[in-house]
Amino acid sequence: MKILLYICLIFAYSQVGLSHYRYPFYGLSDDAGTTPRIDQIFIGRCSDYQASHTMEHEVDCHELWMTFSSVFANLDPCKVQTAGYDKFIEKSSVPIPQDGSVFWSGTYDFTHSYVKTVGNLYTLEDVLPGYLVNSLTWCGQEKSPGINYETCSDPQGCNKNNTYDFWAKMSTWFAKSASGSVQVILNAGRDPAFASDSFFAKFELPNLPHDKVNKIEIIVVHGIDGKDNPKCGSGSIKELQSLIEQYNFAWTCADNPGLIIIFTFRFNFYLTYQKE
Numbered sequence: 414m415k416i417l418l419y420i421c422l423i424f425a426y427s428q429v430g431l432s433h434y435r436y437p438f439y440g441l442s443d444d445a446g447t448t449p450r451i452d453q454i455f456i457g458r459c460s461d462y463q464a465s466h467t468m469e470h471e472v473d474c475h476e477l478w479m480t481f482s483s484v485f486a487n488l489d490p491c492k493v494q495t496a497g498y499d500k501f502i503e504k505s506s507v508p509i510p511q512d513g514s515v516f517w518s519g520t521y522d523f524t525h526s527y528v529k530t531v532g533n534l535y536t537l538e539d540v541l542p543g544y545l546v547n548s549l550t551w552c553g554q555e556k557s558p559g560i561n562y563e564t565c566s567d568p569q570g571c572n573k574n575n576t577y578d579f580w581a582k583m584s585t586w587f588a589k590s591a592s593g594s595v596q597v598i599l600n601a602g603r604d605p606a607f608a609s610d611s612f613f614a615k616f617e618l619p620n621l622p623h624d625k626v627n628k629i630e631i632i633v634v635h636g637i638d639g640k641d642n643p644k645c646g647s648g649s650i651k652e653l654q655s656l657i658e659q660y661n662f663a664w665t666c667a668d669n670p671g672l673i674i675i676f677t678f679r680f681n682f683y684l685t686y687q688k689e
């Protein structure tokens with residue numbers, strides 16, 4: 414009886430098709446300047462993370478901020494050497510538990526709520542390097558105070574490229590740290606559900622270690638956005654399956670697997686509730 418009720422509710426809510434797709438691209442926003450008090454946010458998140466996680470090595474949060482900010486602070490955005498971010502990633506790197514890596518594309522809100530609810534699953538934004546800077550904007554300038562809080566949109570688009578390079582490095586690191594079975598969560602309501610220029614296609618899938626990762630579980634979520642395009646084995650999902658084969662990984666694919674169905678319902682309910 415309860416199951417039947419759930420199915421009816423899931424159907425009802427999937428028809429509502431709420432669209433919450435706030436982050437089309439990692440961290441990039443066109444007009445914003447550096448997030449105010451970014452240094453305090455960064456250092457605060459760093460201390461908070463260490464207080465709530467078991468760390469293999471203690472991280473000096475202030476020093477880490479210096480490592481990070483020295484890449485862009487006091488510089489013309491077009492003179493930034495993004496290779497400097499490698500040091501930040503190295504210093505903030507943490508191990509990712511086996512079978513715990515979750516990649517997402519077009520499912521930012523959904524995936525982050527999902528991993529929190531299920532537990533023992535981690536997106537890039539849940540582990541220290543990503544946690545520190547998730548959804549922040551930053552860029553530098555030559556003149557004092559060395560950080561541009563007004564705008565990060567420069568005429569040549571250097572900041573945009575720097576940010577892209579930064580997240581490309583972060584995604585690469587996250588992929589290289591994966592082991593066991595990994596999940597990639599895609600949004601069937603987005604066209605295409607799997608994009609060949611996504612971070613997953615460009616930086617994550619190519620960097621998954623063959624000696625450590627044994628399976629890629631594709632999870633296609635239906636009913637987050639209004640439209641409902643491909644299923645496993647069709648359209649862009651089929652392209653992803655072939656691509657994974659080219660990279661010589663085993664895969665599975667599931668359309669709204671059981672746990673996700675219940676969760677989609679709860680998630681849509683939560684969004685509805687938040688809207689009102």
Ligand SMILES: *[C@@H]1O[C@H](CO)[C@@H](O)[C@H](O)[C@H]1NC(C)=O
Pocket residue numbers: 569570571574
């Ligand atoms: C930014 O990146 C794009 C794409 O890679 C490139 O074509 C462009 O020249 C870059 N812009 C600058 C100012 O480096």
